[in-house]
Each structure stands twice: as C-alpha cells, then as structure tokens.
Amino acid sequence: xxxxxxxxxxxxxxxxxxxxxxxxxxxxxxxxxxxxxxxxxxxxxxxxxxxxxxxxxxxxxxxxxxxxxxxxxxxxxxxxxxxxx
Numbered sequence: 001x002x003x004x005x006x007x008x009x010x011x012x013x014x015x016x017x018x019x020x021x022x023x024x025x026x027x028x029x030x031x032x033x034x035x036x037x038x039x040x041x042x043x044x045x046x047x048x049x050x051x052x053x054x055x056x057x058x059x060x061x062x063x064x065x066x067x068x069x070x071x072x073x074x075x076x077x078x079x080x081x082x083x084x085x
Contacts, residue, residue, distance in 0.1 A: 002078070003062055018044055026052045028059040034070070034080075036063045 004011045021027065027039040038059040041050045054060065068074030069081060 003065055004058075007058075007061065009058070022047070022049045024051060026057055026059060028062075034066055036066060 001011045030036045038053045
C-alpha cells in the first residue's frame with residue numbers, strides 16, 4: 001500500500017462488492033509476506049471476467065519494485081530489509 005501511494009495511486013483498504021470487482025481493469029492480491037500476485041480472471045454466477053495481466057500493469061510495476069528491494073537491486077529507502085550476518 002505504501003509503495004502504491006508513493007507511485008501516486010489512491011489507496012484504500014476496505015471491503016468491496018462483487019460488482020465493483022467485476023468492473024475492475026486489473027486485480028492483484030498481496031499480504032503480509034510482501035508478495036504480490038496478479039489475478040487473471042474471476043468467475044461469479046457463470047460470468048467470467050478477465051483482467052489485465054502481464055507487462056505494463058500496476059501489478060508488474062509493484063512486483064518489480066518489491067523484488068528489486070528484496071534482492072538488493074534497488075535501494076531500500078524504507079528500512080524494510082534487515083541484513084542477517
């Protein structure tokens with residue numbers, strides 16, 4: 001959420017209606033382990049909705065940034081990475 005805000009996105013954490021989900025252009029899931037996974041499609045009441053995936057997506061931009069920090073390719077300016085000797 002913090003990175004998304006840093007990239008200029010409006011971020012909110014809340015419950016949402018299925019109708020809102022079905023209208024989305026792009027969907028991803030994330031959790032406390034700092035991973036991010038794109039959602040390719042959702043099926044609800046026999047209606048399948050496909051979402052934008054792959055390159056040139058917000059999901060990919062966030063994934064690349066997070067994994068860049070985790071692997072040391074990008075500088076950790078947030079103090080999230082702890083070096084273990």
